[in-house]
Amino acid sequence: MAIGSDISSFVSSTIGTTVNDFIDLAIVIVTLMLIWYVIKFFLVGPPTPEDKAAKRDRESGEAEEAKRKRGELLEERRTRKEAAEKIEVQKRREHNMRLPLGNLIHAMTDCTDTVHSLSEGRNAARRVSATGDATRSLHSCNSRLRQAARAVRGALHRERDHTLHGALDNIYRFLGAAEHEIANITIPNHADPNWVALAATASTQVDHIRAGCDSIRQAIDQYIRDGTQATIAAITAGTPSPGPSGGRRRPVGTP
Numbered sequence: 001m002a003i004g005s006d007i008s009s010f011v012s013s014t015i016g017t018t019v020n021d022f023i024d025l026a027i028v029i030v031t032l033m034l035i036w037y038v039i040k041f042f043l044v045g046p047p048t049p050e051d052k053a054a055k056r057d058r059e060s061g062e063a064e065e066a067k068r069k070r071g072e073l074l075e076e077r078r079t080r081k082e083a084a085e086k087i088e089v090q091k092r093r094e095h096n097m098r099l100p101l102g103n104l105i106h107a108m109t110d111c112t113d114t115v116h117s118l119s120e121g122r123n124a125a126r127r128v129s130a131t132g133d134a135t136r137s138l139h140s141c142n143s144r145l146r147q148a149a150r151a152v153r154g155a156l157h158r159e160r161d162h163t164l165h166g167a168l169d170n171i172y173r174f175l176g177a178a179e180h181e182i183a184n185i186t187i188p189n190h191a192d193p194n195w196v197a198l199a200a201t202a203s204t205q206v207d208h209i210r211a212g213c214d215s216i217r218q219a220i221d222q223y224i225r226d227g228t229q230a231t232i233a234a235i236t237a238g239t240p241s242p243g244p245s246g247g248r249r250r251p252v253g254t255p
Helices: 002-043 049-120 124-158 162-183 195-225 229-236
Strands: none
Touching (some): 049 162, 124 162, 124 195, 162 195
């Protein structure tokens, strides 16, 4: 019993000493911290107006920089979106106008072939074949213009931007007028004694149509790129008129 009592006393004494040592150490640490903060309080003064102003400027600059970067990101995103939308619109217009543009280019080729055949016919020995070639080319041109007009009419109904309907209608009107002029051009009979003079008149008329087709081709290209109605109107202003009898095409929607 004596031994157990001694051990218990020893353990209690050891634990008590350890706890007291820990408390003493904690008191020392807290005392040192208090001394440090007291010294700091008296040695380090409050922020000066210059310090406060510098801090405000720094914070303001950081805020402005963050705002600027955010604005740049938004602008970049907007630019990418607009570019993607423009490409999409151009693709849609290119798809809608592919058929009329193709027919128009073929019509221009037919005009060139017609003029070439009429020029070849100045040689009496080749007049018969030249007359036939010119007639076929002119007939093909008329057919191509009719198909182009029909395709433009479809593109007009598919165009989502209603402000461009007037531009497309200008193109549609021209194609109808050009088709009407082509139909009124006469290729002289190969046996006509005035063949050369009549062929020269027909060549001039066909050249006039071809120049108009080239103007309208430029208008279609411009429409595909940016759809600027003013530009298209300026280009089509120089295209062939339907003549005294008037064109056979009327504006879309006209009863």
